[in-house]
Amino acid sequence: MIKLKSAAEIEKMRAAGRIAAQARQYAGSLVHPGVSTYEIDRKTGEFIRNAGAVPTFLNYNGYPGNVCVSVNEEIIHGIGSKKRLLKDGDIVSVDVGATIQGFVGDCADTFVAGTADEAALRLIEVTRASFAAGLAAARPGNRISDISRAVQKTAESAGYGVVREYIGHGVGQQLHEDPEVPNFVEEKRRGPDPRLIPGMTIAIEPMINEGTYEIRVLSDGWTVVTKDGSRSAHYENTVLITNGGAVVLTAVEQ
Numbered sequence: 312m313i314k315l316k317s318a319a320e321i322e323k324m325r326a327a328g329r330i331a332a333q334a335r336q337y338a339g340s341l342v343h344p345g346v347s348t349y350e351i352d353r354k355t356g357e358f359i360r361n362a363g364a365v366p367t368f369l370n371y372n373g374y375p376g377n378v379c380v381s382v383n384e385e386i387i388h389g390i391g392s393k394k395r396l397l398k399d400g401d402i403v404s405v406d407v408g409a410t411i412q413g414f415v416g417d418c419a420d421t422f423v424a425g426t427a428d429e430a431a432l433r434l435i436e437v438t439r440a441s442f443a444a445g446l447a448a449a450r451p452g453n454r455i456s457d458i459s460r461a462v463q464k465t466a467e468s469a470g471y472g473v474v475r476e477y478i479g480h481g482v483g484q485q486l487h488e489d490p491e492v493p494n495f496v497e498e499k500r501r502g503p504d505p506r507l508i509p510g511m512t513i514a515i516e517p518m519i520n521e522g523t524y525e526i527r528v529l530s531d532g533w534t535v536v537t538k539d540g541s542r543s544a545h546y547e548n549t550v551l552i553t554n555g556g557a558v559v560l561t562a563v564e565q
């Protein structure tokens with residue numbers, strides 16, 4: 312069931328989105344060679360709490376971190392570790408959830424430690440462009456699959472793999488609500504393909520691999536990595552569907 316949000320609920324989503332976006336930006340400022348992924352997790356968790364919110368991911372299905380910190384071939388759900396020190400040129404995806412007044416903001420971005428190579432910058436740029444294409448397609452009259460197709464086309468035409476096992480989602484009082492928001496379309500559609508309606512709040516989150524789309528999960532039970540060891544980037548925002556199109560709720564200023 313898709314829960315449309317009232318004006319009062321959207322205000323709470325904005326508050327959650329603002330804190331999540333500020334925490335994402337703060338996390339990005341911590342990404343430097345020599346810093347541990349644990350430090351990024353701990354400090355970003357502190358930032359969220361200092362803003363009066365709760366880190367949404369902590370204890371979600373038993374997840375042990377405040378946020379997710381995923382390096383290079385790690386796609387998503389990387390767990391901060393004191394032993395993992397960032398090296399020059401590493402790409403670091405930080406996924407942040409903040410809950411306040413009972414509503415969730417969910418967003419992610421991929422940052423570079425030190426100096427990036429050309430290929431890394433292109434991967435990150437195309438991942439953001441894939442999100443932007445999805446955002447532009449997120450308007451009333453269109454369906455979820457229009458978002459999916461726009462994301463997929465942008466990433467695949469640049470030669471990248473689009474992760475299939477993990478997808479975007481509705482977001483609101485719960486981190487994961489209906490509808491599912493895949494980053495790809497299938498010839499034989501599995502599920503419903505709802506029309507976009509004002510008041511829907513969804514997370515659009517392309518996870519884009521330099522190589523194939525295939526993944527595996529590490530023995531920690533959480534960290535999702537590319538099967539071929541190629542690097543991966545992640546970009547995510549929580550957005551609101553309005554009559555005029557989609558509006559990003561995980562924005563630092565609004």
Ligand code: MF3
Pocket residue numbers: 367368369371372374379388406407417418419480514547
């Ligand atoms: N942005 C991710 C998602 O939408 C974060 C979930 S991490 C978890 O699913 F640890 F909470 F599962």
Ligand code: CO
Pocket residue numbers: 417418479480514516547
């Ligand atoms: Co999400």
